[in-house]
Amino acid sequence: MARRYDTNDATDRTTGLREAASAVRRGELVVLPTDTVYGIGADAFSSEAVSDLLEAKGRGRNMPTPVLIGSPNTLHGLVTDFSELAWELVDAFWPGALTLVAKHQPSLQWDLGDTRGTVAVRMPLHPVAIELLTEVGPMAVSSANLTGHPAPEDCDAAQEMLGDSVSVYLDGGPTPGNVPSSIVDVTREVPLLLREGAISADELRKVVPDLEVAN
Numbered sequence: 194m195a196r197r198y199d200t201n202d203a204t205d206r207t208t209g210l211r212e213a214a215s216a217v218r219r220g221e222l223v224v225l226p227t228d229t230v231y232g233i234g235a236d237a238f239s240s241e242a243v244s245d246l247l248e249a250k251g252r253g254r255n256m257p258t259p260v261l262i263g264s265p266n267t268l269h270g271l272v273t274d275f276s277e278l279a280w281e282l283v284d285a286f287w288p289g290a291l292t293l294v295a296k297h298q299p300s301l302q303w304d305l306g307d308t309r310g311t312v313a314v315r316m317p318l319h320p321v322a323i324e325l326l327t328e329v330g331p332m333a334v335s336s337a338n339l340t341g342h343p344a345p346e347d348c349d350a351a352q353e354m355l356g357d358s359v360s361v362y363l364d365g366g367p368t369p370g371n372v373p374s375s376i377v378d379v380t381r382e383v384p385l386l387l388r389e390g391a392i393s394a395d396e397l398r399k400v401v402p403d404l405e406v407a408n
Contacts, residue, residue: 197352197362200226200321209363210321214328216360222246224337224351225325226365227261228318229290229373229391230344231351233359234261234325234334240304243333247306249358251340257306258333259292259313263326271312271331273298278401279379285400288318290374290391305333315374321365336373346371377404 198209213223220242224233235242237260265283272295297312336344337351345351348364375390386394386406398404
């Protein structure tokens with residue numbers, strides 16, 4: 194039976210974050226609010242938990258799961274060949290709605306799907322998400338919807354779709370909107386905007402004037 198906690202209530206928030214952290218450490222799934230939409234998350238280093246996440250969404254390995262982190266410093270242990278331009282994007286837009294696709298450290302023992310040696314990583318601008326990520330470390334997090342359905346802007350919508358496949362729901366109220374993060378590939382010499390989301394190409398070009406845009 195899934196448990197749900199109102200993170201706008203101080204007592205419920207404390208209990209909910211403790212229960213969510215315990216669930217993640219047990220390899221279970223949790224739903225959490227972010228600054229874009231609600232996400233379904235799991236321990237990024239548990240291949241079984243990530244597989245359960247993909248199964249809960251009805252999603253294949255060909256669409257690997259992004260990773261959320263609680264601090265830019267975490268990047269040092271996750272990525273390699275991270276350019277100065279990539280760090281400038283981090284400084285300008287994190288925490289926030291910018292996902293960076295980078296080469297992950299070859300030594301990492303994880304399986305996020307068919308990533309071809311890369312990871313899509315983001316630090317969200319949401320206090321509940323940050324607190325959980327700080328407690329448990331990097332999490333594989335995808336939008337908390339069934340594949341093909343709209344990404345949920347509130348906990349009710351997420352729970353209606355995912356039900357008891359999730360152990361703990363953290364209800365932070367409605368999210369600011371359903372605009373997804375912008376995605377920039379920083380594995381190249383010139384960063385490439387793969388998806389324009391909450392942060393426009395014009396805003397990104399203030400930091401990376403030569404930014405290219407995918408067709």
